[in-house]
Amino acid sequence: MKLSLAIVAFALAIPTLNFAQDSTAVSSAQQYPNTFSSGSANVSKFTQESKRFNDWSISAGVGVPMIQSADLTSIKNGNGKNLFGYSMYVSVNKAITHAFGLNLQYDRGETRQGWFNTKDAAPSDASVYQRVGARTQYNMISILGDVNISNLLRRVDNKSPYRWALHGYGGIGTFGYKAFQKDEKGQRLATEVKPFNLTNLFAQAGAGLKYKINRRLDVEGRLMYVYTGDDEFDGGGAQYSDINKREDQISDNFFNATLGLTLKLGKHESHLMWHDPLQEIYWKLDVLAEKNQEVEVCKKGDLDNDGVCDDWDRELNTPAGARVDGAGVALDADLDGVIDLYDQCVTVPGPVENNGCPTTPVVDPGTVKEEEKMLDGIEFDFNSDRILPNNTPILNNAVSYINSSTGVYTVIGATDTKGTDEYNQKLSERRANSVKNYLIKNGVGKEKINAVGRGEKDLKYPECEPAEKCPEWKNRANRRVYFEAK
Template identity: 50%
Template sequence: MKLGLFLAITLPIAFYAQDRSGVATKNEYPNAYSNGSAKVSSFTNSSRLFKDWSISVGGGAAVFQNADLSSFYDGKVNLGWNGYVSIDKQISHTFGISVLYQMGMLNQKGLLPGAGGVAAGVATAWTKYQQVSILGDINFSNLLRRVDNHSPYRWALHGYGGVGLQGYNTLLLDNDMSRYSTVPKRIPIEIDQKLGFDTFFYQIGMGVKYNASKLIDIEARAMYIITGDDSFDGGGNGKNAIPRYNAITTGNSDNFVTVNLGLSIKLGKHDTHLSWYDPLQDIHNRINVLQNSPDEFIVCEKGDKDNDGVCDDWDRQLDTPAGARVDGAGVALDMDLDGVIDLYDKCVTVAGPVENNGCPMSSPSNK
């Protein structure tokens, strides 16, 4: 009996505790994230306001910055090259993400210390590499842009960071390891590292983009690439390799720098790309338009001096006594039309002279 009574009370509460204002599934509107009167709809491709996909290509120079064999030797720079292509997705106006493929070739030189250097002379090496990575993109200009900055928004500062996999092939030649014409013949130092999950690298960088048109962005980008591999510069496999090129410096990671110029082709039908859209600036512009728009219709421009609720612009009785009820024209009501307004009329529904406070003479108002 007690159980049945408990269920009879609690089950209706459980069923009707939630407000089901027309919601059958989480994809219907209104839902828990909107009120019943909001004009909302699900976010689909057709409801997008901006472009948010692009394809980027570019290329430029590459040099070793930190390695046993360096691109900077004897006052000269041994430039390499690199190129990239990426598919870019803009997540918000301040953040995007890219799938990036890059390849290139580095040229470097080095000299072993002591007698080894005398025998081998200056070694020359090259590294050919391929990399696949995920790259995050922070739009600092959108992140830090002031709402009172009214300058044309065509330049943007970007920061990048990501991780990926790499494969590379290296070859090192010197006067000692490359003696094909002597006995015994020696084999040059060569490494062929296949791309795999054990070849992680990291990269960070900065870039400047210019909004050339609604279709094209131009970008200058500098990236610092941390290979995490001491053999990437062609010095051999490990610190104990013979000859000991990998022991020229104490570091265990051969890092290099790329400087590129590239293009981003913005995909989509809209005029504006999301990376060039600043919500705060848009809000500021809308407020500015409202503040500077002409007044099309001003209500109660002259005020309501007698506080009867009818603006003086169309009030036919500007000195209505305080507390008197008025009609739409601001005139105090006199229901019995005896010339005494209802505020002072002691007999509101029966006509009477003013001398008797609006009551008939046969019915004195003081009785």
């Protein structure tokens, strides 16, 4: 099963290697976008000529392996002393994206483990338990996934050159080895596994810290942990030998610390693993900046000077000073056919012959009737002088009525009994002035309107003192503005 998964993963990686990088070339063919692509019809097939960065490299390094988990170890206080072996590796590396790549790696080395170095004679004064040493010569081939952790986490909102990068590695492979055991009787071959048999699989994972020396060379310190899955790798002998019964684990595993160099191949300045994803955007913006971006707008000009080009102006003879919409049509807020520039009652519909104001019967300039002295009241929210939207029809009617009358009107503001007398007096004045300003803004002459505030001294419902005695609708009715004719 492990072997099958490895073959499938490798097979899937082959087409990925060929098509992973984005192309910077464009196509001039006008056709419907490919629904299996990014959706753009202006993207050409990726080729070696279109890519702008290198993605192949080779690495080599040397290091020190130390068996950590076994019946015979290379680490003191385990089943052995601190014994250092040697190792080397060579790999061919392919960057698929700026954050992921695949490495085909060959490792060769020798671990030394047990209670003495096999180059030395077995100690005669040690206990029987400690009169054993071993060394293992190994060869390994593996496929490693390479995750550029720094490119996943680093900020990419600047153009600063990168020098350091943290990588994570992990993968599987096949190995062979010769394990030699030595005691007071001498040295002998304990176990031999022929190299590169596909049934002898191992796994390794770890991390490395890279430093970019220049555009061609990187130096990397790496620490890997190798899981062999083999209980005889340490040189302890057969599976049920006395030495191999010292520990229960069935896999002899080791650390491998290495220092290596990476040579980046290719003709381009940048390598994909050192590539800022935004650099392509910077490059494309630079290319666009060098192109002629002059776009001629408003070819026909703006004949009526309304701020809307004649190319899309629906009204080419807008009067000077009139406000227009996005299509160049003069605004008519009340939709009465008289544009706001000429409409004397902007918010109240009226015929053209009356300059956009409604026509009303001529009012007798004589005595004002009792029912005409007071118009409908305008109510307010608590502690507010803002005119509510539902009051605008009343006020618009008041505009028409006052304009058609020869009398002078007083806007009177009032409040409920909540709050102090002094505060309520000022609030009532603000309410009266708010209504007065609305009337003047909508066509009432300043000479025909005054405003006064009476605070809480002019209650529509006098029984609401204090306010807690009355329901809210009565208190709301007390918070009002009304009109009086002089």
